[in-house]
Amino acid sequence: MAAIDGLPPLREVIKTHDLVAKKQLGQNFLLDLNLTAKIARAAGDLTGSDVLEVGPGPGGLTRGLLAEGARRVLAVEKDPRCLPALAEIAAAYPGRLEVVNEDALKLDAAALLTPPIRIVANLPYNVGTELLIRWLTPAVWPPFWESLTLMFQKEVAERIVAKPRTEHYGRLALLAQWRCDARIVLVLPPEAFTPAPKVHSAVVHLTRLAxxxxxxxxxxxGRITAMAFNQRRKMLRSSLKAMGPDIEEKLRAAGIEPTARAEEISLEKFCALAREVAG
Structure with missing residues (x-):
């Protein structure tokens, strides 16, 4: 990769710009350019697409996205220390990288991008889940993006793709799978990062449904699943009793046994129950 873009190895970039990862910013830098290229490829064909990247840090994934042919990358970086390193990448790819020194939670990134749009990011651990939920719950569906290729702690990734009757199945799985096809495409050990986190990480690829x-x-x-999973060990007739005195009747109408527990119920059945409650 360094030979392709003529830029120095990432360890050299970090040393030159004195980029020590900050725990309070959720930073864990991925320095292997072969791995960052692999993540970029997992996002699919990037040619002809704008890409939103959150938390680029020293720019390893940014370089992968540009080398893989992204039409344009908008890199949103909160840490001003990373800006000089990112500016060097922008100079190597004239007109294809825009860096915004902003908090991704406060930025309307869609206004700065041209469809088709893909989001690809090694998300800072401290804001990753919040950003995902925002991207999955826009005011209007379909959203501004076509796919999400995101790095999380492995446990969070497993919660996104979990199936009923498994340890990680819950509201995040339902939210993601209601509107997307979701799958884990890459698992990375702690030693792939600097500094090494205490857990494995995983990349999840989500493709929006129409x-x-x-x-x-x-x-x-949302209300049903919140009540059901906040008391996931209870029978649904008990955890959902605040939905009304006829909740058992509505559970049966949706094809759900009132004595079942939240972790046993499929997305299809939860949606059927939501229709019964709303109707």
């Missing part, structure tokens, strides 16, 4: 997988009112579905 419309939700099953019809349901988003607010009602």
């Amino acid at each position: 419309e939700p997988r099953y019809p349901a009112d988003e607010a009602v579905l």
